[in-house]
Amino acid sequence: MRDLWTLRRQIGYMPGRFSLYPDLSVEENLRFFASVFGTTVEREYEQIAPIYVQLEPFRTRRASALSGGMKQKLALCCALVHRPKILFLDEPTTGVDAVSRREFWELLAKFRAGGLTILVSTPYMDEADRCDRVALMQRGHVLAIDAPKAITASYGRPLFAVRAANRYAAIRALRAYRNTASVYPFGETLHFVDARPNAAPDRITADAADALRAAGITDASISPAQPTIEDVFMARMGAPEGEESAEPRGNAA
Numbered sequence: 001m002r003d004l005w006t007l008r009r010q011i012g013y014m015p016g017r018f019s020l021y022p023d024l025s026v027e028e029n030l031r032f033f034a035s036v037f038g039t040t041v042e043r044e045y046e047q048i049a050p051i052y053v054q055l056e057p058f059r060t061r062r063a064s065a066l067s068g069g070m071k072q073k074l075a076l077c078c079a080l081v082h083r084p085k086i087l088f089l090d091e092p093t094t095g096v097d098a099v100s101r102r103e104f105w106e107l108l109a110k111f112r113a114g115g116l117t118i119l120v121s122t123p124y125m126d127e128a129d130r131c132d133r134v135a136l137m138q139r140g141h142v143l144a145i146d147a148p149k150a151i152t153a154s155y156g157r158p159l160f161a162v163r164a165a166n167r168y169a170a171i172r173a174l175r176a177y178r179n180t181a182s183v184y185p186f187g188e189t190l191h192f193v194d195a196r197p198n199a200a201p202d203r204i205t206a207d208a209a210d211a212l213r214a215a216g217i218t219d220a221s222i223s224p225a226q227p228t229i230e231d232v233f234m235a236r237m238g239a240p241e242g243e244e245s246a247e248p249r250g251n252a253a
Contacts, residue, residue: 009037012084016091018071022064026055026074029063030081037082048077050110069100076107086117094123105130125230136233143236148229155227155235157181158201162190164212164220173215179207184234191231192222 020029027041030052034041045052051073058066063074072092079087089108093101105127112118120131128134129148136143136151144151162183164170171190174183181195194204205222212220 009082010085012079012082012087014075014079014087014089014092016094018063018075020063020071020075020078023062025060025062026066027059029074030077033078034081039082041081044081044083047083048080051077051080051107067100068096069103072096072100072104073107076104080111084116086119087111089118089120091121091123093127101127125228125233128229134229136229136236138233138237144232151229151232152227155232157193157235158204159225159227159231160192160194160201160205160208160222161186161225162192162208162212162220162222163188164190164217166217169215170212170217170220173212173217174208176215177208177211179204179211182235186230189225191225191234193235 021032024032030041030048034044041048055070055073055077058070063071066074076092079089093104096104101124108118108120109130120127122128131148133145134148134151135145144154146154162170162174167185167190171183171185174180174190174192179195179199181193183190183192185191192208194208196204199207201224208222209220212218
């Protein structure tokens, strides 16, 4: 392909697995990637400054000795040093602590505000909420593409949060309840959907509470919940292969 390098200069790519040179220092890695694209760290300093100012105190440290969050920032620096027009990130925050994840997305927001197009794959649904558009994918199939708010609005069924001291007993009881369409752990609660399409919310909560009490769970509370992108994904992905789906399916986006 004759135009390969013309195209390559327009693209920044950060793979999911750290793939820089572990025996080179922070500065040596960055200078190498700059030289590949015919530029220098000094020439592109303004471009990478939002990230590099955090790395500069460690510029002589080998990449292998960096923390997970700092490796992530170095990889992002190397992907941006040639001023690409589009940046591809493959699960960039997998295995990174929560503070580093937040800092990383704050950095991405600065570059996006500067006009950079960014395409991110992530298994974390809370990160998807930060994007302008989201594509939900499962087993190579696109389940939905839309703005985050439009995706959550497409859920289309009443969703309830169930709280009980013994969550395991509660989820077992609800899975045995004849009107359950789906129930799954969600943070400190269970998310529950009733199978009856026209049942009123008050009827759903009353009947589910009765089912829980009949199973010996007397401390449960059931309240309406706002669907998230993760709820929509759970609804649209269906059951694993070989199992009958009990999940509600949203409308096609």
